[in-house]
Amino acid sequence: MRLNTKVSIKEDKPLEHCAVFGVACDDIGYSISRYLYSGLIALQHRGQESTGISIVNTGGHIFTYKRKGLVSKVLNNKMLSKFWGNVGIGHNRYATTGSQEFSSKDYMQPFHLKNNEIEFSLAFNGTIPNYADLKQRLEDMGRVFITNTDTEVIAQFIASLAIGTDDWSEILRMASKFLDGSYSLVILTSEADIYAIRDPLGFKPLCIGELKTDKRNIYFVSSESCGLDAVGAKFIRDVEPGEIVHLSHQKAIHSEMIIKADRTALCQFEYVYFSRPDSIIDGVSVGEARVRLGINLAKSDPLLKNPEFRENAIVVPVPDSGRSAAVGYAIESKIPYVEGLMKNRYVWRTFIMPGQKKRESAVKEKLNPIRSVIDGKHVVLLDDSIVRGTTTAQIINLIREAGAKSVNVRISCPPVIRPCYMGIDFPTTDELIAGRYKRLHGDNFTEEIRKKIGADSLRYQTIENLVNGLKKNKNQLCMACLTGEYPLKSVNKIIELEQSISSDRKS
Ligand code: SF4
Structure with missing residues (x-):
């Protein structure tokens, strides 16, 4: 998640931005909130600033709860027993700044959007480098923003594409063609479906799993496979770069390839540092x-x-x-x-x-x-x-x-x-x-x-x-911070702009 501000460097290590997790169960009488808790606990290393979940109930209402703090503090027993539903998504956030503005709930995820046309909730790991351009275009069309994040830009963009249609596959296919960035995102719709999308270059990991018992089938999507292990699910496979996976409580798992790029660009730091060693990403054990x-x-x-x-x-x-x-x-x-x-281990964020x-x-x-x-x-x-x-x-x-x-x-x-x-x-x-x-x-x-x-x-x-x-x-890897060769067109434009500003200043 990118914030339109100069960031402060908190630690002498590269810092990750967020984890996503989703659960869809075919038993409408069963609540999945504890699965969200277990998955997010396993993914805590990807973000510790805030945690949130969105759950949809049988009436088609999405409930979202998000707070500052670790999963164990935010999703306590009292809170989990209040949230009831068989389909839901969750998010752990790492924030790039500690200022008051960015610690407000509006900046936490999932980002829940509800208007006269559509209701959905979105959880996102990644960055859209040129989101300011897209935001400007949406503002010109009359969209009003409450945050300064690329997460809201994605949500508002999706909402704008949804006018006059409820075909989610079509909406997301169109959205993916315009979003030039790194993203693994999960969307919860009011029809109790989850759509999981990985950007065409596959910068961020994302995988799916299942847990089948005599009574019910449960499908999962997780930033890392350690999230699937934590809920006892069987790893099915990674979401492919450029793929939309639809997890449905009614129809199990569907998938659609939207953009097949001629290369991929998984962040090499996922293996070197970010991901948990017990995760398997794109076929390789971390x-x-x-x-x-x-x-x-x-x-x-x-x-x-x-x-x-x-x-x-x-x-x-x-x-x-x-x-x-x-x-x-x-x-x-x-x-x-x-x-x-x-x-x-008890010294925190020194x-x-x-x-x-x-x-x-x-x-x-x-x-x-x-x-x-x-x-x-x-x-x-x-x-x-x-x-x-x-x-x-x-x-x-x-x-x-x-x-x-x-x-x-x-x-x-x-x-x-x-x-x-x-x-x-x-x-x-x-x-x-x-x-x-x-x-x-x-x-x-x-x-x-x-x-x-x-x-x-x-x-x-x-x-x-x-x-x-x-x-x-x-x-197959992004190594831009090691080589200076950036695989995204929008980034190369930003670099050109930065270079021309800096040479203007020097002259
Ligand atoms: S490898 Fe690419 S995505 Fe990962 S930290 Fe470096 S520049 Fe960023």
Whole structure:
């Protein structure tokens, strides 16, 4: 979900925008609210700012409930027992800003639209980069907006296409042709149908599953397969890029391919960092992919040829993001895997603190090195990515203070050099340490980053090893923040515009 505002960077990691989940049960006397709860709990990692659900009852009324906070707080027992219906959708939101305006309920999802013509509720994971143009066109047609989000633009656009027709397949087919962006979205209609749509390039994951018992059949759609596991459903398949899937309490699952692109562009960070390791996305296990990335790093690591180094080395993950890659590195290198950093799980969102001093103390509150295992060792420190570099530098410092002989950083993702326009909350090129250093130092930028963060050595994954570690080819992944090659036309237009504004300012 994109907000038309300058965003603040809360954490030194790429941040995800949202999870969607949907349930359709063929037994109209059965309430699915607890399935929504379980699915959303499993998808909590994709967004923690707010949670919401929409459920349709037998009278064709959609009820929506959404609040700030975690799923367990918002969807409590009292609330779940009040909401009754056999078809519903849910959403976990990550917001790009903490300002008061954006914490209002209007900005949370599902977005429930009801007017004289139509009623539906929509939950969305993604971004429509050029949504301001579409919004302007809709305003020119007399549509009135209550938020400044692409979510509402999609909803109002769908409502405008629905004038004079209730053929949802046709409405969504037309909508998909105009929406140029990254989106996995679920729509709940007042006829108690769910439509799940994945954009033609498939930036965001989306999958479907089913649970059949003697009494009822239940169909699910989920951002990740871990949501299906949480409700005991059988994974059926991923929603294909460019596909609309119709989950009906009356007719089970129907599908229609609307746009088949000649390439796809799943965000590589879904494998590297965002998704849960127990999810399977587009046929690849996330956990296994991360282990392979660690193996690839060890395979090409010249440090491992040094016998003195090997004898005293340990592989330490940055918890939790570097764990699977560290396992892979340890397997391949035959160097012991050691949990050398203790994470305090009760420190929440420490990186939101402004100011360098406060951030440093926040890292100390969050991570504590285990001196007894680190002292006198060469540490190979594994993490998934370096964004601004500040946190990595502080972690290296903590490990040195705990007596490490050397700290050697290995990153399972290639350098992040460009911002994301497809829905991930990233800094600008100059705030990205690799973006800035590449501009300043050219090909020597990794060595300069090493000096800046205070590591004894630093190695990133190569693009080739990333692609083969994910068992994909380059035409199946978005790697724009690593290569600068953006797969969306609308993004390339935005970049051209930004470049011309910046050269106008310079001249
Ligand atoms: S630019 Fe990077 S973060 Fe954004 S969708 Fe592409 S791979 Fe993912």
